[in-house]
Amino acid sequence: MAPLTGTEQHRWWKEAVIYQIYPSTFKDTNGDGWGDVKGITSKLDYLKKLGIDIVWVSPIYKSPQADMGYDIADYKVIDPIYGSLGDVDNLITELKKRDMKLMMDLVVNHTSEMHPWFLSSRSSKSSPKRSWYIWKSPRRSSTGEPLPPNNWAQILGEANSAWTYDAATDEYYLSLFTPNQPDLNWENPDVRAAVYDVMNFWLARGACGYRMDVINMISKDQRFPDAAEVLGPGHDYHPGGAYFVNGPRMHEFLQEMNREVLSKYDAITVGEMPGVSDIDEVLRSVGSTAGELNMIFIFDIVDIDNEPGKVRFTLHPWDVHDLRRIVRKWQRAMIDRDGWNSVFVENHDNPRSVSRYCDDSDRWKTTGAKLLALMQTTLAGTLFVYQGEELGMRNVPRSWDIETEYKDIEAVNFWAKSKRLYGGGKDPAKMALAREILEKKARDHSRTPMQWTAGPNAGFCDEGVLPWMRVNDDWREVNAEQQLAEGKAGEELSVWRFWQRALASRKQHKDVFVYGDFETVGDDRDEVFAYLRTGEQGGRWLVVLNFSGKVVGWNVPVGMEVAEWVAGSWDNAGVEKKGEARIELREWEGILGKCRE
Secondary structure, eight states: OOOOOGGGSOOHHHHOEEEEEOGGGTOOSSSSSSOOHHHHHHTHHHHHHHTOOEEEEOOOEEOOOTTTTSSOSEEEEEOTTTOOHHHHHHHHHHHHHTTOEEEEEEOOSBOOTTSHHHHHHHHOTTOTTGGGBOEEOOEEOTTOOEEOSSOBEETTEEEEESEEEETTTTEEEEOSSOTTSOBBOTTSHHHHHHHHHHHHHHHHHTOOEEEETTGGGSOOOTTOOOOOOTTOTTOSOBOOGGGTTTOTTHHHHHHHHHHHTGGGTTOEEEEEOTTOOOHHHHHHHHSTTSSSOSEEEOOTTTTTTSOTTSOSSOOOOOOHHHHHHHHHHHHHHHHHHTOOOEEOSOOTTSOOHHHHHSOOSTTTHHHHHHHHHHHHHTSSSEEEEETTGGGTOOOOOTTSOHHHHOOOHHHHHHHHHHHHHHTTTTOHHHHHHHHHHHHHHOGGGGOSOOOOOSSGGGGSSOTTOOOSSOOOTTTTTSOHHHHHHOOOTTSOOOHHHHHHHHHHHHHHTHHHHTTSEEEEESOTTOSSEEEEEEETTTEEEEEEEOOSSSOEEEEOOTTOOEEEEEEETTGGGGGOOTTOSEEEEOTTOEEEEEEOO
């Protein structure tokens, strides 16, 4: 018998449901208005009941918090604002009691400027750790003033250079994200050995694996050439991703990481790899014989409303045809070519999915959130759920003041740039567009406190405590306590109850929804997105999704008969279409049917 490959090869990490926690806004237990590790531990029963297998915690290491923990000052120490190493050990213990696991966030493209490695590196050109980071001599202006070595733009603020000047040594260091996050020099084998030591530390302690932050940026083109001036005139700096996204030695480094560390554990790995959409290139990392990573985050769906070829803070129209094309591309690619997908539409770097892809008005928010849940729980790949997504949490209201309520460094930099270029009456239209972009796409939307109850501060922290970030105004209507109480016999399912049932169905029918075949159904011109999932033992299941705020008719293909519609985003109303050759889909309606064999 031939060895099992691809979707035929069952692995625990393929079937797992992963829940991402943004720790600062998950649950505060010590009254400082900031989430902590004990808060995570206190909610494990909630997560187990939902159907979660792995908890992925965004960085909780020692950090100055310039970029919410993605600027790490010590990889083996927990920041006191979150707790202690003992608290994490207890979290791992409590997870194991519930047959759950902990996945850590590995941030090794860069460190904090306060990491001892960098403090040593910048102390002197002769420091033993000087070459642990990327230092370059400046260019010079006509008057001798230092200028950055090239024109690469900072990722979290494209108006700024990706290089930071150090006057003491008269050199620039590369800091792709912010000046507080100097890039490590992966060309140096000592750096790689230090990273592997960190990885072994957490895996030996009981972590089950890693989400790897911007892991496709670790290899830079050593020529460090200027980037193409894609942002046009008036911009000093431009995106340099062509020279560091999936750079020349990235695959070599990831294969070495696998040999030196990952191959010694039955670990789960998911790489964050923005800016990559080529199937061949992706499979070089996630193919079953690649020897690199289990899967990566493919950003095509969360980039669907970006202007093609432009930075994230742009707006571009999209429709269901774009969504169908993207999903079909990656579902088929991994099935046909023996790779593995991640499935997600929401995370800490993107706005709330119900606000982005559906209609988050009071009338349609619940239906839209269920539609997205139905789609995700019926697609092949490892499923990721972001905190609050299971409640249908929404973007913050447009009435919030950007300058006082938005906290994220990317939004702060973008707003400052926009005011400088367009404010003061210079260009009201572009200023209005900048506001619209933040109101739709700022990372702040997904970082508001978790809404546990209808009580003070949504139950995130105690009454009388000021949370570090404002609670979304809708917490009295959208919260976990209320949604867990809903969905009794005959009642409309809450978003949480719908997710719970959908996750249970996915696990019950994993032969179909995790490992099964995928094919789109109907005409590409259809206004609905329909697909068929087929398992070796589980039969054929039809998913039909109406991503619009209007009623749409759809013809069930000839030769395909639905024996029973078993679930829908309109609950019972959506499963009453039995035997119909032409079905009418209500606004934001998704339905799942078992086909007759």
